Amino acid sequence: MRKISLSLVALAATSSLVLSGCSSDSGDSGQEKSKGATSEKDVLTSYNPQPASNLKQGGKMTLPIVEIPDQLNHLQGNASLYTAKIAWFYTPQLSFNDPKGNITFNKDYLTDVKQETVGGDTQVTYTINPKAKWNDGQDIDWTAFRDTWTALNGKNKEYNVSSTDGYSSITSVKKGKDDKQAIVTFKGAFVYWKSLFYELVNPHIAKAEAFNKAYVNNPHAEWGAGPYTISKFDAKGGTVSFKPNPKWWGDKPHLDEFTFVQMESSASINAFKNGQIDGVSAADAEELNQVKSVKGTELRRGTTTSNNLLVFNSTSPQLKDLAVRKAVMEGIDRAQLAKITFQGLGYTEPLPGSFTLFPFQKGYQDTFGKLVKFDAEKAKKDLDAAGWKAGSDGVRAKDGKKLELSFPTIGDSSTVKARATAIAQMMKNIGVKVDIKAHPSADFNKVFTERSFDIFGMGFISSDPNGMLYICQMYCSDSTLNVSRSVPKSLDEETKAVTNLPTLDEQIKAGNEVEMKAMETYGIMPLHNGTTIWAVKKGLANFGAAQFYGSYGNLGQPELIGWQK
Numbered sequence: 001m002r003k004i005s006l007s008l009v010a011l012a013a014t015s016s017l018v019l020s021g022c023s024s025d026s027g028d029s030g031q032e033k034s035k036g037a038t039s040e041k042d043v044l045t046s047y048n049p050q051p052a053s054n055l056k057q058g059g060k061m062t063l064p065i066v067e068i069p070d071q072l073n074h075l076q077g078n079a080s081l082y083t084a085k086i087a088w089f090y091t092p093q094l095s096f097n098d099p100k101g102n103i104t105f106n107k108d109y110l111t112d113v114k115q116e117t118v119g120g121d122t123q124v125t126y127t128i129n130p131k132a133k134w135n136d137g138q139d140i141d142w143t144a145f146r147d148t149w150t151a152l153n154g155k156n157k158e159y160n161v162s163s164t165d166g167y168s169s170i171t172s173v174k175k176g177k178d179d180k181q182a183i184v185t186f187k188g189a190f191v192y193w194k195s196l197f198y199e200l201v202n203p204h205i206a207k208a209e210a211f212n213k214a215y216v217n218n219p220h221a222e223w224g225a226g227p228y229t230i231s232k233f234d235a236k237g238g239t240v241s242f243k244p245n246p247k248w249w250g251d252k253p254h255l256d257e258f259t260f261v262q263m264e265s266s267a268s269i270n271a272f273k274n275g276q277i278d279g280v281s282a283a284d285a286e287e288l289n290q291v292k293s294v295k296g297t298e299l300r301r302g303t304t305t306s307n308n309l310l311v312f313n314s315t316s317p318q319l320k321d322l323a324v325r326k327a328v329m330e331g332i333d334r335a336q337l338a339k340i341t342f343q344g345l346g347y348t349e350p351l352p353g354s355f356t357l358f359p360f361q362k363g364y365q366d367t368f369g370k371l372v373k374f375d376a377e378k379a380k381k382d383l384d385a386a387g388w389k390a391g392s393d394g395v396r397a398k399d400g401k402k403l404e405l406s407f408p409t410i411g412d413s414s415t416v417k418a419r420a421t422a423i424a425q426m427m428k429n430i431g432v433k434v435d436i437k438a439h440p441s442a443d444f445n446k447v448f449t450e451r452s453f454d455i456f457g458m459g460f461i462s463s464d465p466n467g468m469l470y471i472c473q474m475y476c477s478d479s480t481l482n483v484s485r486s487v488p489k490s491l492d493e494e495t496k497a498v499t500n501l502p503t504l505d506e507q508i509k510a511g512n513e514v515e516m517k518a519m520e521t522y523g524i525m526p527l528h529n530g531t532t533i534w535a536v537k538k539g540l541a542n543f544g545a546a547q548f549y550g551s552y553g554n555l556g557q558p559e560l561i562g563w564q565k
Contacts, residue, residue, distance in 0.1 A: 044531075045099045046300035047544030047556065048564065055254045055541055055562040062277045064268035065260040066411070066441045068235045073205065073215035075152065077160040077480035080445055081461055087199070088550075089242045089258060089558050090224040092132075092140065095198050096557055101465030101548035103194040108132070108250035109140070115193060121171070122186040124193050130180060131249040134202060135229060136222045144200040145182035146173040151201050151211055158208035162480055163473040166196045169500055189502040192469040227253040227559040238262030254562030264441055265413045272535060279536040279543065284415040285344020291535035302545025304532040307355050308459040310423075310525040314486035316454045318403055325486070325522040326372065327382035328405075328455075331430040332423060333374045338528055340419050352526040355460065355474050356467040356511055359529070363508035367515050368526050379430045388431070396431040404433040405454035411441045419457070448483070457527075458483070465548055468511040471498050475518040484523025491517055539564045 067082050074083040074091075094109045105113050112127040132140040150156070154164030172185045186193065202223040205211045214220065219240075221230040227248050232241040241259040244252065263271060269287050272280040273294055282288040282299070292299055310332070312325045319325050334351050342348060350359060353366030388396040388403050396403040405427070409420045417438075424434040434455070439447060447453060460481070464470065473479050476496065477489040491514070498511045532545035534554065541564045542556030550556040 045302045045546045047546040047549065048541050050541040050564055052251065052560060054565055056565050057254055058256050059563045060257045061255055061561065062259045062261060063279055064263040064271065064277055067444055068238060068240060068262050069445050070216050072219045073211065075161060075199065076212060077162050078449055079162060085555065086240055086260065088555055089228045090221060090226050090230055092200055092225045093198065096550065097548045099547040099549040121188060122190040122193055124184045125176060126182045128180040134223060134225050135247055138203060139179065140200065140225065141179040142175045142182035145184065145197060147203065147206040148197060148201040149173045156208060160212050163470060165470050165473050165499060166192055188500060191504060192466050192499065195464050195466055195469055228258065251559050253559040262442065265411050278540060279534055282533045282535050283413060286414055288533060296538050297535050298538050300534045300536060300544030302532050303547055304530050305358060305462040305548055306459050306530055307352065308527045308530060310527060311456045311458060311483045312523055313451060313454050314484050314523050318405060319454055321386055322522055323382060323386045324388065327379045327386065328432060329372045329522060329525050330375050330382065331379035332426055332525065334527060337419055337422060340422055341415060341528060349529060352529050354515060355526065356471055356515055365512050367512065367519055371519055376429055383431065390431045394431060395433045402433065403431065404435060406437065407434050407455045408437045408439050408447050408453050410439050410444045463548060468507045469499055471511050471514060472496050475514065486521035486523025487518045
């Protein structure tokens with residue numbers, strides 16, 4: 001799903017590959033190199049794309065999910081990637097991405113979309129399908145566009161939103177020739193207009209209180225619209241099931257039932273081996289070796305549009321000092337962490353240096369690499385200079401307080417454990433004590449929202465290739481994704497100005513300059529981008545590793561997910 005562009009996930013044992021050096025595994029299937037790549041590094045997809053005519057009617061599909069989150073409004077600021085995956089099946093999806101991020105509007109909701117320039121302003125006219133209705137019978141009309149803009153434009157701070165990017169550049173949303181037409185006007189030229197209004201706010205959550213609270217522990221199937229609807233929701237039991245929506249007016253979906261089951265990583269691997277689920281992500285060599293020989297299995301590998309990182313909580317007492325955060329970063333050997341992550345996979349990638357663009361995209365620059373290099377001796381000297389002196393036990397202290405940092409981990413992956421242990425050892429080498437506390441996967445959102453950490457490993461899944469559109473979501477001081485809170489409010493104006501520049505080249509230049517200033521606050525440290533490896537049952541169509549395609553690179557258009565004839 002293109003959508004919010006950045007959705008939160010726990011830092012898992014994500015693997016990686018350099019595609020120029022990738023050799024085909026005997027179990028791999030349908031790998032396609034994208035001709036749209038803009039660097040030496042090719043883009044790889046593998047998801048068995050099939051038209052509706054090649055799919056069987058009927059059947060079931062079950063996939064694992066890390067958590068069933070409390071917040072089920074995926075436009076709300078506390079939502080996670082897993083909120084978005086659930087929403088994908090039963091809420092309106094007005095547009096879809098192909099693997100390279102090219103956007104197609106969904107004819108089931110929009111019969112026409114017209115963009116023009118009026119008085120120097122970008123204006124877009126959306127004509128809504130006359131058949132389009134919410135499941136409770138209300139028409140989907142122009143007011144849904146207005147309510148979406150009102151919730152997401154950032155003017156009313158009572159709405160806790162994941163992103164205001166793009167919507168904050170809109171000056172008006174008005175009724176067109178009738179209730180089934182919305183006219184959206186931007187301030188000046190706006191190059192990313194196709195990325196907006198991918199989903200709509202239901203009338204029942206148009207007010208801020210309902211927007212924030214109504215979907216907590218309640219998915220409200222009656223407020224959805226789409227080819228599927230929810231047939232079972234059991235958060236405590238860890239199950240969400242979908243069935244074909246009898247009120248759907250578009251092409252019939254192919255599955256009789258689709259189910260998400262909440263599982264830890266190890267449990268999902270065993271469930272796949274036992275035939276209980278139809279696909280599983282193989283995050284490291286150990287998991288890959290367990291699933292690749294399962295009878296009737298295909299391995300689907302591809303580049304993934306993720307940023308895995310360490311967040312340094314700038315509001316915690318030991319990390320308030322920018323100089324301390326920088327010194328701690330200097331003590332972390334990212335190359336060694338990459339070796340742990342990729343061990344047994346035979347793949348590598350250059351260390352990442354940006355959270356706005358990927359190395360295969362035009363305009364990418366290694367910003368972080370210009371600011372921080374691994375140097376344990378320099379880290380020690382910088383901590384000395386900041387007043388943190390090593391004690392008799394080797395742990396640094398200042399004003400009677402030890403430099404002791406909490407580092408929660410999420411999930412039971414052996415790679416996650418090995419990486420955390422390595423970080424603790426690196427920190428010990430420079431006089432910093434790290435306390436690792438393991439949490440089950442279901443605790444991710446709790447740890448994140450309560451900010452109960454000094455250092456936290458997590459990730460962003462980018463679902464839109466237009467990274468500069470979301471630079472404010474990444475770095476603005478009031479963004480829910482500014483997890484470190486190290487970037488000051490004084491940078492907001494410059495950050496927000498990036499997406500209003502009239503050309504992509506100007507935005508890339510200005511965005512790179514903003515990112516440099518933001519990274520100089522030393523709040524986030526990129527670790528790796530990575531790849532996706534899915535083990536799936538043969539015949540599963542429109543699912544796998546597919547870059548910007550569908551729902552965060554693996555779930556295709558809901559009615560086209562199914563089993564090949």
